[in-house]
Amino acid sequence: MYKTEITLDVNNEQRTVYVRNADLLLDVLREPLGLTGAKPGCLNGDCGTCTIEVDGETMKACLMLAVEAVGKKSQRLKA
């Protein structure tokens, strides 16, 4: 399956990963980046277990594609 190389700014660190266009930010943060602080729960935006901070605003990582996070700063993500 075709993957694109993207670079994400995560916790003030540039991380390069290969993703499919449909990969959720939540899934990419957890694996391959290994940041498991954001948890999968309902996967439809209701429970908030996947909440992260993107450019200073809280976002639900289950509702955001990894490719949408390019050029934004994701913070407060813990392993």
Ligand code: FES
């Ligand atoms: S997993 Fe429930 S809001 Fe994202």
